[in-house]
Amino acid sequence: MARHDAFWLDEPTDYAQHGKLPRHIPAGPGPAVPGPLSITAATLDPGLLDLPWHVALEDWLARNLAALPRGLSRHTVRFARLGSAVIAVKETTGHAARHEYHMLRKLRRLDAPCVEPLAVVTGRTDAGGSPLAPALVTRHLKYSLPYRALFSQKLRRDTLTRLIDAQALLLVRLHLVGFYWGDVSLSNTLFRRDAEAFAAYLVDAETGELYPELSTGQREYDLEIGRVNIAGELMDLVEAGLIEDTVDPVATSEQIVDAYRGLWAELTRTDKLDAGERWRIDERIRRLNGLGFDVEEISLLATPDGTQLVLQPKVVDAGHHQRRLLRLAGLDVEERQARRLLNDIDAFRARRYPEADEDLAAALWVEETFRRITQAIPQELRGKLEPAQIVHEVLEHRWYISERRGANVPLAETVESYVEGVLRHRRDEAAIVLDPAAPAGVTDPPDRG
Numbered sequence: 001m002a003r004h005d006a007f008w009l010d011e012p013t014d015y016a017q018h019g020k021l022p023r024h025i026p027a028g029p030g031p032a033v034p035g036p037l038s039i040t041a042a043t044l045d046p047g048l049l050d051l052p053w054h055v056a057l058e059d060w061l062a063r064n065l066a067a068l069p070r071g072l073s074r075h076t077v078r079f080a081r082l083g084s085a086v087i088a089v090k091e092t093t094g095h096a097a098r099h100e101y102h103m104l105r106k107l108r109r110l111d112a113p114c115v116e117p118l119a120v121v122t123g124r125t126d127a128g129g130s131p132l133a134p135a136l137v138t139r140h141l142k143y144s145l146p147y148r149a150l151f152s153q154k155l156r157r158d159t160l161t162r163l164i165d166a167q168a169l170l171l172v173r174l175h176l177v178g179f180y181w182g183d184v185s186l187s188n189t190l191f192r193r194d195a196e197a198f199a200a201y202l203v204d205a206e207t208g209e210l211y212p213e214l215s216t217g218q219r220e221y222d223l224e225i226g227r228v229n230i231a232g233e234l235m236d237l238v239e240a241g242l243i244e245d246t247v248d249p250v251a252t253s254e255q256i257v258d259a260y261r262g263l264w265a266e267l268t269r270t271d272k273l274d275a276g277e278r279w280r281i282d283e284r285i286r287r288l289n290g291l292g293f294d295v296e297e298i299s300l301l302a303t304p305d306g307t308q309l310v311l312q313p314k315v316v317d318a319g320h321h322q323r324r325l326l327r328l329a330g331l332d333v334e335e336r337q338a339r340r341l342l343n344d345i346d347a348f349r350a351r352r353y354p355e356a357d358e359d360l361a362a363a364l365w366v367e368e369t370f371r372r373i374t375q376a377i378p379q380e381l382r383g384k385l386e387p388a389q390i391v392h393e394v395l396e397h398r399w400y401i402s403e404r405r406g407a408n409v410p411l412a413e414t415v416e417s418y419v420e421g422v423l424r425h426r427r428d429e430a431a432i433v434l435d436p437a438a439p440a441g442v443t444d445p446p447d448r449g
Contacts, residue, residue, distance in 0.1 A: 041119035047082045053124050057091045086140040091133040103205040110177045114202040143386045144190035162197050168259035170200035182207035184226030194334035195392050227253050289320045292335045328362035333388035340392050376415045384426045394418050
């Protein structure tokens with residue numbers, strides 16, 4: 001299959017001209033008349049050719065669609081099946097589709113949290129030869145949900161706070177790599193559960209631009225856009241009765257400003273240390289690691305009189321705990337999940353194998369804890385949550401019921417209690433809902449207290 005590099009979008013591979021036409025499904029009486037379809041992709045999945053590109057996206061039949069919860073969008077967006085995977089298809093203009101595809105590709109190379117772009121489809125026409133809107137194709141981020149799907153009846157205040165904190169961290173990470181978003185909002189973000197919090201991923205880069213470095217004005221303007229958009233989104237939820245009555249949309253939207261500025265200051269500030277306080281260098285690095293960031297290098301400048309040191313760390317991308325867990329245990333999970341599992345590995349090592357080195361203890365923990373938990377989950381419930389989130393919740397559940405009982409509870413009993421008391425009542429966050437009219441809400445775990 002021919003390859004096409006995404007950086008040569010002015011010369012797209014025209015798969016129609018190469019005799020690789022999709023098998024069309026007629027939209028009405030008579031045969032479909034395919035147009036000069038063009039699919040631009042880094043690596044083409046042949047399944048893309050089987051989708052009904054000659055039909056407007058809003059008219060795609062249920063057999064082509066995967067009815068996952070959709071966020072609010074100014075464009076028509078649908079989820080479709082692509083073999084065993086799910087893709088998101090968005091109709092937009094040709095220029096916007098190519099620009100967003102290009103931006104997402106660059107962000108992925110920078111290891112920024114965003115969806116994966118797959119293709120740009122242009123040259124679409126309907127059965128009568130009339131032009132249809134170009135489309136951008138991205139891979140659906142498994143276990144992710146739009147913010148409006150993260151509640152069952154009403155969005156709780158603490159859940160909302162966690163979403164805004166995740167949004168602030170996402171904005172900081174994007175700004176650190178020089179990405180100006182231009183349309184910051186909860187609607188343009190997907191959220192995945194990350195231990196007791198959420199991890200946020202950019203899902204709409206249509207208005208974004210990459211720069212070598214953002215100015216303070218660019219960052220502040222992006223932040224103000226986010227504040228205003230979030231306030232409007234919360235007002236809509238209040239109007240619809242989908243949020244707790246005690247939530248003030250405007251005051252709550254200010255939380256992203258406070259969270260962003262606090263995190264940005266911690267990651268970028270310069271410290272002045274007395275010459276005898278060199279231990280504060282290690283303290284600063286540990287604090288940055290605790291936030292999930294690694295430090296690539298440290299710049300230390302002595303003041304002219306030699307009494308002070310000026311400390312400026314160069315912070316690299318988030319994922320400190322993710323990288324450590326991946327190295328030790330081969331598990332690729334979210335950052336807070338990784339931190340929680342690493343803590344359990346450390347406790348497991350101290351309790352069971354105090355003489356073992358870190359690598360061996362991690363391997364034993366995977367066999368004796370992680371796999372025991374995941375394999376004990378009934379097959380029909382394994383799609384409820386991703387495995388790392390299930391293990392995190394089981395460990396939290398064990399602590400909770402052990403504290404209530406006043407004694408350690410065996411792991412097998414903990415898993416059984418968790419499955420019957422918590423997991424069985426959760427909505428399936430991985431499954432494809434076959435009924436497009438099915439409700440999109442997903443319940444949070446029951447409060448413990």
